[in-house]
Every structure is written in structure tokens, then in C-alpha cells.
Amino acid sequence: MDERAALALLARELEFAGDDAAIIDGLVITTDMLHDRTDFPDGTTRYTAGWRAVGASLSDVAAMGAEATAAVAAYAAPEFDPEELLGFVRGARDVCERVDAKYVGGDLDGHDEFTVTTTAIGHTDDPVPRSGARAGDLVCVTGTLGRSAAALEFFERGDDAALDRANELFRFEPRVAAGRALAPHATAMMDSSDGLARSLHQLADASDCGFAIESDPVPIADALLEVAADDDVLERATTFGEDFELVVTLPESALEAVQAAIGVDLTVLGHATAADHGITLDGEPLADQGFTHGG
Amino acid sequence: MDERAALALLARELEFAGDDAAIIDGLVITTDMLHDRTDFPDGTTRYTAGWRAVGASLSDVAAMGAEATAAVAAYAAPEFDPEELLGFVRGARDVCERVDAKYVGGDLDGHDEFTVTTTAIGHTDDPVPRSGARAGDLVCVTGTLGRSAAALEFFERGDDAALDRANELFRFEPRVAAGRALAPHATAMMDSSDGLARSLHQLADASDCGFAIESDPVPIADALLEVAADDDVLERATTFGEDFELVVTLPESALEAVQAAIGVDLTVLGHATAADHGITLDGEPLADQGFTHGG
Structure with missing residues (x-):
């Protein structure tokens, strides 16, 4: 079963809206996992990885028309190199600053492959869905x-x-x-x-x-x-x-x-x-x- | 650098409170990554994995004295088996129901090792820190x-x-x-x-x-x-x-x-x-x- 089929299965199970982010009482939540093999080519700095990973979740908040409140990241790597770790965190923090959100930390985990999961939180009382386009727009x-x-x-x-x-x-x-x-x-x-x-x-x-x-x-x-x-x-x-x-x-x-x-x-x-x-x-x-x- | 040293480094960089979850304007956010090798012994069903992974994040919300609002999960595995995926999601949803939170979905990703990152959101106007114990309590x-x-x-x-x-x-x-x-x-x-x-x-x-x-x-x-x-x-x-x-x-x-x-x-x-x-x-x-x- 490929990713798109799996997403369709989950949409039926969970009654997802199928938007870029979930919304509950005006709170916008979105999470994304990225990892070395598929998302970070050789030569990607950890600063860039932090920026891009957190940025991807902030982009989902943006796609709902919401303001961005905060982001967290779970950072997993074979080893914790201080310079890499600080680079990642600074990239994450800097991209949050660009959109007036706060980077509030996360989790560390040992893992064979560099893998990060970012979650961004936002707020909107009037989310823009994917479903409202009308002929002529x-x-x-x-x-x-x-x-x-x-x-x-x-x-x-x-x-x-x-x-x-x-x-x-x-x-x-x-x-x-x-x-x-x-x-x-x-x-x-x-x-x-x-x-x-x-x-x-x-x-x-x-x-x-x-x-x-x-x-x-x-x-x-x-x-x-x-x-x-x-x-x-x-x-x-x-x-x-x-x-x-x-x-x-x-x-x-x-x-x-x-x-x-x-x-x-x-x-x-x-x-x-x-x-x-x-x-x-x-x-x-x-x-x-x-x-x-x-x- | 081990995980505890890395956490201490980040605490200095980010001025974390060092609590179980981050708080911003009463919003409680916590994220955790778990994976096969270290967290799910052979024989752990995906239903149990979903329950336990999301439960771990809800427990961090509980530790702040907060109410739990919602949880999301990023699910990564070498392949998407429909039964496993639904098992995971049902476990995640059931543990959320136990604490009156909503499981609102997440992300899917291909990965060599079964890896999940869960994020829980909560709310409290009066968080309980780790830092307030006094002699005699x-x-x-x-x-x-x-x-x-x-x-x-x-x-x-x-x-x-x-x-x-x-x-x-x-x-x-x-x-x-x-x-x-x-x-x-x-x-x-x-x-x-x-x-x-x-x-x-x-x-x-x-x-x-x-x-x-x-x-x-x-x-x-x-x-x-x-x-x-x-x-x-x-x-x-x-x-x-x-x-x-x-x-x-x-x-x-x-x-x-x-x-x-x-x-x-x-x-x-x-x-x-x-x-x-x-x-x-x-x-x-x-x-x-x-x-x-x-x-």
C-alpha cells in the first residue's frame, strides 16, 4: 500500500478534512516527519535542516490562512554532535521568528538515520479549506x-x-x-x-x-x-x-x-x-x- | 555527547523551563519520538504502539496539570500495512478518548525502522512546574x-x-x-x-x-x-x-x-x-x- 492509498484509508477511518492541517476549536495543528534519505541531500547543513523542517510545518499553518503560534521538533540522529544540534535549533528558531512564532523545543532520540518530526501550532477562527474553489475563481x-x-x-x-x-x-x-x-x-x-x-x-x-x-x-x-x-x-x-x-x-x-x-x-x-x-x-x-x- | 548532555546544551541555548512540556500563553505542547529498536519490544501490537506513543505525550500534558486538547502522530514504517496502520490509529484515538482529547491525525512517511512521533496539545492557566517543591512538602x-x-x-x-x-x-x-x-x-x-x-x-x-x-x-x-x-x-x-x-x-x-x-x-x-x-x-x-x- 503506497502513501496515497494509506492516506485515503486513514481519511475514511478518521473523517479527516484532508486539509494541510487539522483544526479543533480554532487551534491549527500539523506534523511532518523528514529524514536524511529522502529529504536532506548530502551537504544540507543542520541549520538548513532545522529551518526547512520547521518551515514545512509552518507552511501547513499558512495554507489554512492561520497565524502561527509555536513549533516543536523531535530530533533523532545516530549521535548528538553539539554543533549540529545547535545548528538545527538555531535554524528552527530563526524560521519561527520570521513568522512571529515561538520555537519551544522538543525531544531528542537516538536513531540510525537522521530523522526529524516537526509540529506547528496556529490559530484561526476562519480556516481556508481546500474545498471552496468555484468555477470562475x-x-x-x-x-x-x-x-x-x-x-x-x-x-x-x-x-x-x-x-x-x-x-x-x-x-x-x-x-x-x-x-x-x-x-x-x-x-x-x-x-x-x-x-x-x-x-x-x-x-x-x-x-x-x-x-x-x-x-x-x-x-x-x-x-x-x-x-x-x-x-x-x-x-x-x-x-x-x-x-x-x-x-x-x-x-x-x-x-x-x-x-x-x-x-x-x-x-x-x-x-x-x-x-x-x-x-x-x-x-x-x-x-x-x-x-x-x-x- | 549523550542525550542528557545534549538536553543540557539545549536548555542553555533555548532557555527551556526543563518541564515535561513547553507552555506558551496557556497552550501546552509536547512531542516525543519512539521507535522499534528502543521502545516497542517484539510482540507489541500497533494498537498498543499507538496507545502508548500518544499516551506518553498525553502524560507530559498531565504532568503540567493541564487539560488535554488534541494529539497528532507522524507514523513512519518500511511499508504501510492497512491493518497495522488502522491498529495504530485506533490505539491513538482510544487513548485520546480516555482523557477527553481528540486524535486529529498526522503524517505518514516511509522509513527503514518503525518510528512514530507524537505531539499532544493541552491547556492550563496555572501550570505546575518541576521547581516548586519546598522542604516539608x-x-x-x-x-x-x-x-x-x-x-x-x-x-x-x-x-x-x-x-x-x-x-x-x-x-x-x-x-x-x-x-x-x-x-x-x-x-x-x-x-x-x-x-x-x-x-x-x-x-x-x-x-x-x-x-x-x-x-x-x-x-x-x-x-x-x-x-x-x-x-x-x-x-x-x-x-x-x-x-x-x-x-x-x-x-x-x-x-x-x-x-x-x-x-x-x-x-x-x-x-x-x-x-x-x-x-x-x-x-x-x-x-x-x-x-x-x-x-
Whole structure:
């Protein structure tokens, strides 16, 4: 049974909403496990790992349109090297500071493989679900896509300068403030951690709609343009994922107000359609293809 | 660097309170990672694993004197077997129900070793620290000690009846209601997850006091009496740990009111002393010996 089938099984058992985070009485909770083999390429510093792991959970809070309150992490490694441990904690603390949340510690554990589980807590009285997109809504994305895809190229190069660049690209800005600005207007929202294509499929499934988007406006990260072949850029930007941007639908009438308030680029990619349209890029079907976590 | 040294390093870096859980604006958060090699003996069912892992985090909430709100878990395994996964989730949900908390799901991840990280959330406006014990306070423990030590014996026997018994002993009752009843009177509190002896040392360190306890009243679990040699019972009950009972100090004047309200046995073991007395059992020094997690 693969991860997606297992998630579907659990959704039936637990009556999950299937959103980025669980909500109970306005309290937002989300947890993620990351580990060496699948999530941290060789050359990832522990500072970057702490930032990225905690950032991934904060991104789930952002995707609900919630404010972020606090985060904790369980840190497991074959040995506890003081410098690595402090690096991790400082990365975790710094990413929390960026979104006005507190990093309040966690647990240590001995483990054969470097493994971290992060949990973020937030609050909102008015969460944005994945299920509210309606035909005619605009579909937009924050920031740029392809940072993480580019980072992998730099990790593979492996020299010091490339590793610095890779680590910098891996430390993304969780879109908590953007999520707060979007929340009053957004009809559906999630983060792009599995890639734009898969995010659109997930929003379409939850909202019972389709999407028609264009390739021209897709905001590509400069770093990806730098490392990827021209004919490869768009696919990698739309399917690689792990960029932790927000994919959001909203009525066209709200666009101007949102863009004035959001504090980050918000790019209109196209619009939501009736479900029978399916999901298209430049009029062609866009496959449900992307990053499967924890594989 | 071992786990205790690493925790001390982090305490300096993060200015942790060093309590069982972090608190921010009345919100209680605690996270724990458990895994196959160190925490789940052969024969532990996934139902028991779910119960016990989530229960361990709920026990940390209880140790703050807080009410428990919700729990999440990240579940990682080499493969997702539907029966195992549902077993885990049902155990997690059932232990939450016991303490009026909601199990709200979590994350799935592929991993070489079965590994779970649980996070529990609670609330209290008046947390009980580890640092408030004063000379003259009574020191007490809830329930009985030695259930988990006994469970290990049954796991080792390995026949079906023994494994059933072991699993039952491993599914403990998180002392959330007891913690709530103790909170208005307790001067210091923590859970006994590292064993009674180590808990007393930790409370003494945090409170700058000593403890004089007697062996006679130590409440031994029937199951441990059944499996352990007479001359071994007391040491195992006081050092094995993993029983998730509450170790608490309170003024003698509060004892009667607490015992009427607590709904579980609360045994007086002795009293807190000045720090220079150290920690004694029947007048002899009690070593800081116990279970080190995640070793």
C-alpha cells in the first residue's frame, strides 16, 4: 500500500478534512516527519535542516490562512554532535521568528538515520479549506516555483559555493503573512509542497472543479532558469514541488485588494472551471504528477 | 555527547523551563519520538504502539496539570500495512478518548525502522512546574510502579497469552484527570517516565531540595510482584520507569482534599527536605539511576 492509498484509508477511518492541517476549536495543528534519505541531500547543513523542517510545518499553518503560534521538533540522529544540534535549533528558531512564532523545543532520540518530526501550532477562527474553489475563481500562486528543484542541482555539484547556494535556496520563507492576507478572500488554498500540478489536482478533487491555467505567467525561480535546460524548466517548476508556496483560488473582484495587502508576488495562473473541463495547461491536460513525500 | 548532555546544551541555548512540556500563553505542547529498536519490544501490537506513543505525550500534558486538547502522530514504517496502520490509529484515538482529547491525525512517511512521533496539545492557566517543591512538602506518586518492567518479562516469554498480557500492561492510563485534581495544590510535578529515582533527582535539581522516602509504601504493580524475584522488585519498581505515573509534591494540609478528588490511588512516599539531605530511600542515598530514553 503506497502513501496515497494509506492516506485515503486513514481519511475514511478518521473523517479527516484532508486539509494541510487539522483544526479543533480554532487551534491549527500539523506534523511532518523528514529524514536524511529522502529529504536532506548530502551537504544540507543542520541549520538548513532545522529551518526547512520547521518551515514545512509552518507552511501547513499558512495554507489554512492561520497565524502561527509555536513549533516543536523531535530530533533523532545516530549521535548528538553539539554543533549540529545547535545548528538545527538555531535554524528552527530563526524560521519561527520570521513568522512571529515561538520555537519551544522538543525531544531528542537516538536513531540510525537522521530523522526529524516537526509540529506547528496556529490559530484561526476562519480556516481556508481546500474545498471552496468555484468555477470562475482565479487561481494564483505566491512567490516563485523551482527553488528546491534548483537547489538539488547545486547540492549535486557539491563544491562549497554550490552547497552554500543550495542551502540558501532550501531555506524558504513560510507564507504565513501571505496566508493571513489571503484568508479573508480565498475560496480554497493549500501549499505547493507536492508541486503545482499535484496541488491543482488536489484542490480540484476537494472542490469538485477543474482548472485552466497558462504556462506564460508561471513564475519561475531565477535559480532554476540558471541551472535547467530551457525545454525542462516548465515541467520542473510545475511538478518538482517542495517550494512551499501557496496555491489559492479567489474571486476576481478580490484580486486588487489582496495584491495590495499580501507583501509578496501573487501571480494569476488562470481560473477554476467546471469539473468536466479537467485540469489543463495551455489547453492540454496537465497530469497529476509530482513529488510523493516520504517515498 | 549523550542525550542528557545534549538536553543540557539545549536548555542553555533555548532557555527551556526543563518541564515535561513547553507552555506558551496557556497552550501546552509536547512531542516525543519512539521507535522499534528502543521502545516497542517484539510482540507489541500497533494498537498498543499507538496507545502508548500518544499516551506518553498525553502524560507530559498531565504532568503540567493541564487539560488535554488534541494529539497528532507522524507514523513512519518500511511499508504501510492497512491493518497495522488502522491498529495504530485506533490505539491513538482510544487513548485520546480516555482523557477527553481528540486524535486529529498526522503524517505518514516511509522509513527503514518503525518510528512514530507524537505531539499532544493541552491547556492550563496555572501550570505546575518541576521547581516548586519546598522542604516539608509530602512527595507522592499516583497508581502503581512496575507495570512496564513486568510487561517486558511477558514480552520475553513470547507465547500468545504472555503477549496479550504484555500489551495490556503497556497500555497505561495517562493521568490527565489526576493531574487536573492535583494542580491546584501541587508545588512540583512531573511524570515518572524515567523511573521514580530519576524523577526525584530531577524534581530535587529543579526545586533545589532533597527527598527522604521510605520503601514500605512504594506501590508495586501486582504484575511485577508476579514476575520478579523478591529481592529485585523494589529496585525495578523504582528505576525501570516508563510507567507514566505522576510524581508530585504538595503541602500535607492539602492531602485529604486531593485524595478525595483525584480518582486514583495517591501514595505518600515521604517528604521533601533541605537540599543538603540529598535523596534517600530508608535513610540510604538513592542513586540517580533510571531509564534513559532513546539510547
